Amino acid sequence: MVACTSMRPSGSRTGRLDDLFRIYEAHLATHEAQEQLDELTAIVRSGTRVCLLCYERDAGHCHRRRIAELMRERTGAVVTDLAARLL
Numbered sequence: 001m002v003a004c005t006s007m008r009p010s011g012s013r014t015g016r017l018d019d020l021f022r023i024y025e026a027h028l029a030t031h032e033a034q035e036q037l038d039e040l041t042a043i044v045r046s047g048t049r050v051c052l053l054c055y056e057r058d059a060g061h062c063h064r065r066r067i068a069e070l071m072r073e074r075t076g077a078v079v080t081d082l083a084a085r086l087l
């Protein structure tokens with residue numbers, strides 16, 4: 001859901017997080033992304049537990065945090081960041 005492959009080379013892999021988040025915000029404004037966000041909102045409101053997965057260890061570097069923020073804004077859902085312990 002709400003995947004944006006066009007941002008990867010110009011943002012996340014190069015470490016330019018401002019570019020990553022700017023491009024992702026533009027993607028989230030598209031009709032397709034809004035429909036997917038509406039679908040996810042309905043799932044969250046139904047009480048179904050939802051987990052967003054990401055490769056990033058630091059949630060501040062993850063574009064999916066924006067999805068979590070939107071779900072919190074739309075539904076009041078509690079968002080918890082989970083991370084494995086460093087060895």
